[in-house]
Amino acid sequence: MHELSIIHQVGAYIISTHSEAELQQIEAFEMHLGQLSNIHPDLLQNAYLAYQETHPIFNKILLKTTLIPTEIYCNQCHQTTQVEHYKFQCKFCLTPSQNIVKGNELTIHKIIFKDLL
Amino acid sequence: MIKQFHHLRTSKNTRGSINCDNSSFHLLQANDFVAEAIHKKMSAEKILVVNLTSSPGSGKTSLLQATGTLLKDKFHIKVLVGDLETERDADRLKESGVDALQITTSGVCHLEAQMIWQAIEKMDLKGTDILFIENVGNLVCPSSFDLGEDFRVTLIASTEGDDKPKKYPKMFLTSELVLVTKTDLLPYVPFKLEHLEQDVKDINAETEIIALSSLSGINLEVWMHWLEERVLFKKNQ
Numbered sequence: 001m002h003e004l005s006i007i008h009q010v011g012a013y014i015i016s017t018h019s020e021a022e023l024q025q026i027e028a029f030e031m032h033l034g035q036l037s038n039i040h041p042d043l044l045q046n047a048y049l050a051y052q053e054t055h056p057i058f059n060k061i062l063l064k065t066t067l068i069p070t071e072i073y074c075n076q077c078h079q080t081t082q083v084e085h086y087k088f089q090c091k092f093c094l095t096p097s098q099n100i101v102k103g104n105e106l107t108i109h110k111i112i113f114k115d116l117l
Numbered sequence: 118m119i120k121q122f123h124h125l126r127t128s129k130n131t132r133g134s135i136n137c138d139n140s141s142f143h144l145l146q147a148n149d150f151v152a153e154a155i156h157k158k159m160s161a162e163k164i165l166v167v168n169l170t171s172s173p174g175s176g177k178t179s180l181l182q183a184t185g186t187l188l189k190d191k192f193h194i195k196v197l198v199g200d201l202e203t204e205r206d207a208d209r210l211k212e213s214g215v216d217a218l219q220i221t222t223s224g225v226c227h228l229e230a231q232m233i234w235q236a237i238e239k240m241d242l243k244g245t246d247i248l249f250i251e252n253v254g255n256l257v258c259p260s261s262f263d264l265g266e267d268f269r270v271t272l273i274a275s276t277e278g279d280d281k282p283k284k285y286p287k288m289f290l291t292s293e294l295v296l297v298t299k300t301d302l303l304p305y306v307p308f309k310l311e312h313l314e315q316d317v318k319d320i321n322a323e324t325e326i327i328a329l330s331s332l333s334g335i336n337l338e339v340w341m342h343w344l345e346e347r348v349l350f351k352k353n354q
């Protein structure tokens with residue numbers, strides 16, 4: 001629901017960490033969105049469209065998103081398993097676990113630059 | 118008897134940011150940084166901080182009114198109440214004798230740590246035992262924002278249906294206590310406490326559940342006891 005404010009923060013971060021010349025060379029950036037981040041990829045893309053309107057430097061920069069499923073680590077059998085149907089228990093030994101190793105991501109994972117030939 | 122808690126927040130690691138590799142920049146890092154500062158400040162002053170979350174209308178303000186009345190001779194309570202607009206909830210709380218400060222978010226659907234920090238800077242917290250934060254009514258966004266609280270308590274009214282936890286897993290995953298409210302209405306609504314319990318336990322086997330009613334007073338003493346134990350624990354830390 002706060003996709004627009006998230007994209008504003010992302011934009012501000014990218015601008016603040018790159019020079020004007022570097023910004024021109026960015027082809028895309030990739031965001032990792034954990035299943036538990038409450039950020040919807042389509043809504044994020046829509047928010048990015050709105051952001052591009054007011055920040056034309058991003059017009060040629062693509063936003064890529066990758067959804068990260070939730071995974072928990074089991075302290076009993078030391079395995080990492082994917083959470084299905086929001087049942088937070090180990091698939092092997094059925095022990096409940098809130099030890100989340102993946103799924104909370106809300107990150108700029110990668111900034112991809114144009115190939116400089 | 119004071120129960121021994123190993124740590125106050127059992128599900129701390131599931132809130133806000135997680136450790137990420139160097140190439141990643143976590144967008145909630147700024148919030149988490151302020152949340153940590155709030156937590157430190159409140160711990161130094163030995164004030165228990167409880168963040169109440171729920172959908173709009175689940176009974177957060179009513180519960181705080183009842184809590185304030187019941188605990189007024191025992192503890193000094195302050196409330197920070199977040200809403201998109203109006204000061205109605207703070208007014209309601211003040212009428213019940215509870216010291217409340219309204220935070221209007223001007224449309225933002227959740228409270229952020231920075232808003233809490235600014236508010237507590239203005240408050241005289243001397244002698245306060247419990248600071249309640251009534252979050253904006255919303256089961257989605259507030260789940261991602263750590264406010265530096267010791268405990269997150271999520272309310273779900275019997276009129277909302279018993280199938281909600283798995284629809285809003287992150288909120289229930291990050292709550293130490295679930296309060297089923299408006300249980301005086303249970304005879305009139307299709308709500309099975311066992312269904313809700315199963316859903317909550319699937320998500321977080323450690324979450325406690327108390328079914329109560331602010332209107333009739335059912336089980337309010339269980340909630341009072343839950344609070345008292347934690348206030349004393351915080352004081353003795």
Ligand SMILES: Nc1nc2c(ncn2[C@@H]2O[C@H](COP(=O)(O)OP(=O)(O)O)[C@@H](O)[C@H]2O)c(=O)[nH]1
Pocket residue numbers: 171172173174175176177178179180254298299300301302329330331332333
């Ligand atoms: N029947 C019943 N109604 C309640 C109870 N607690 C709150 N309400 C009513 O539910 C409505 C919403 O309550 P409120 O405290 O404003 O909810 P909030 O939006 O979560 O702060 C109000 O009309 C209350 O009078 C309760 O225990 N039983």
Ligand SMILES: [Mg+2]
Pocket residue numbers: 177178179206251
């Ligand atoms: Mg309210």
Ligand SMILES: [Zn+2]
Pocket residue numbers: 074075076077078079090091092093094095
């Ligand atoms: Zn296991």
